[in-house]
């Protein structure tokens with residue numbers, strides 16, 4: 001279990017009760033995914049350990065891209081890639097948009 005899921009488990013029911021009807025559907029879906037991540041809701045995975053030869057069971061992850069438990073490694077990979085792309089020295093980013 002991660003910190004976000006602990007926070008959601010404690011406060012999401014009341015929050016959803018108060019604001020759920022006005023929230024975007026994707027937000028409710030994300031909260032539900034994080035709450036159910038690595039629980040029996042997503043089933044079990046079985047691994048046979050090459051070192052000890054035993055079968056180990058793990059709850060499956062939710063796969064939601066916003067879930068810190070199962071997508072954190074991808075976020076770290078993305079961040080490492082972005083850091084490699086940085087120009088040497090101090091810089092800042094400017095975004096221009098066109099109203100045409």
Ligand SMILES: [Zn+2]
Pocket residue numbers: 033034037038061062063064067068069070071
């Ligand atoms: Zn997850």
